[in-house]
Amino acid sequence: MTVVTTGPVAGLLAALGDAVMTDSDTMIAYTRDQSLLSPSGHPIAVVRARTTDHVVTTLKTAHRYGIPVVTRGAGTGLAGGANAIDGCIVLSTEKLDRILTIDQQSRTATVEPGVINGDLAAAAADRGLWYVPDPGSRAVSTIGGNLATNAGGACCAKYGVTGDHVARIKAVLADGRIIHTGAATRKNVAGLNLTQLLVGSEGTLAVIVEATMRLRRPPARTATVVAAFAEPVQAVDAVIAIQEVADPSLVELMDRTTVSAVNDMTHMGLDQTAGALLLIQCDGDAAEQEARRSADACRAAAATELYVSADPAEGHALMQARSVALTALERRGSTLLDDLAVPVPRLPHMLDAITRIADHHHLLVGTFGHAADGNLHPTIVFDAADPDATERAHQAFDEMVAGCLALGGSITGEHGVGDLKRRYLEPMIGSVERSLMAEVKAAFDPTGILNPGRAI
Ligand SMILES: Cc1cc2nc3c(=O)[nH]c(=O)nc-3n(C[C@H](O)[C@H](O)[C@H](O)COP(=O)(O)OP(=O)(O)OC[C@H]3O[C@@H](n4cnc5c(N)ncnc54)[C@H](O)[C@@H]3O)c2cc1C
CATH class of the missing domain: 3.30.43.10 (Uridine Diphospho-n-acetylenolpyruvylglucosamine Reductase, domain 2)
Known part of the structure; x- marks a missing residue:
């Protein structure tokens, strides 16, 4: 029709x-x-x-x-x-998909917004460079979407989120005027930082039509540690201790439910008796030494099993366990994936709250996430065809967000507010701050046509 x-x-x-x-x-x-x-x-x-x-x-x-x-x-x-x-x-903007330039000397890539993250990473790698931001969706998500959500990924622990890797943005305002933000220079403090206002603005301020992203030299070495713990709190103790002795590029956590789902799907034979599993990766010239120090920190935090590998291929294979976590849980039912961030020392309280809420509502919840960032993805697994289960899943989702706020956390660490988290925004940031955000939007988009009712 x-x-x-x-x-x-x-x-x-x-x-x-x-x-x-x-x-x-x-x-x-x-x-x-x-x-x-x-x-x-x-x-x-x-x-x-x-x-x-x-x-x-x-x-x-x-x-x-x-x-x-x-x-x-x-x-x-x-x-x-x-x-x-x-x-x-x-x-x-998916068809605006050209990589315009990769400048090896300034180590930048200028791209249209529809370029797939993984395609940019591959093109940079062909020139001996590294495009760092690595959301789990990198094989399919676009640079425009990554910028508009300020997407994170596994290696944020050391390298930051998408917004930490952007130099310039070209965008179109709601009335059709074109703006350029940022500068080609490595340093730039001229005026207000419009680039970072557009980062994470979820399509509410302007349409990104071009971006210059920073590239790095890839690390010479990587080393990976897998550590199992009887209790999640011990895993969090290890995360804190590791940061005293190493600068890991990623520290990923999976709970027992997630590990069991991953084992069922991949037959990887991960220790599913453990209360929590940590996957740690260190990179750079001292990767192996840092990995050994990280393993020692895990041992001191009562790790029940430890495995260290300096083989990049094996490290990549081990990281697959974390990459497939969501897919593995999806095989058990419909899923509601949450995205909560708390200060790292409060992770045990958040994990306890998730367990309490899951038990109270008789729901299966698998939790995995970026432990070094305090960013968890509790994933509620339920039967979407059952109205009662669906209602319980929604209640559990609400309670987990409330629990996160009570711990001084953020309603979203990387997925954005969109429509899903909008009702929790003001309780988190405050009414004055929210009004200020609305005024910023009005300055960019006075008639309010860009993604109205979303994000702010
Ligand atoms: C399996 C899976 C794994 C994921 N893993 C991660 C992860 O590790 N980390 C993470 O942060 N997210 C993750 N995500 C979420 C998602 O991939 C990210 O939010 C991603 O950045 C969205 O990119 P997209 O191109 O799909 O954007 P879309 O979903 O199409 O849009 C996202 C938002 O950006 C806006 N937008 C898109 N393009 C533009 C543009 N050109 N100009 C202005 N606004 C624009 C849209 O209006 C919307 O508000 C995952 C998703 C899946 C399905």
């Missing part, structure tokens, strides 16, 4: 031709991200922009007619931020 093509849609079709889709069967693929809990509506059109001009024309049209615009990368978001709103234009 084709949506009526009069007014703004007719204008877009005339100006942009086959970049515009209005067939509701085709548009359906552009209406949701990967978040189970967030609602999605029906767009009047989907624009698959191939040029910055397409973005400008779309925004000028939307601005003139007051039509909401939902910008979309690959749609792998987990907060409903790219879900269509009734009557909106979905503006997809």
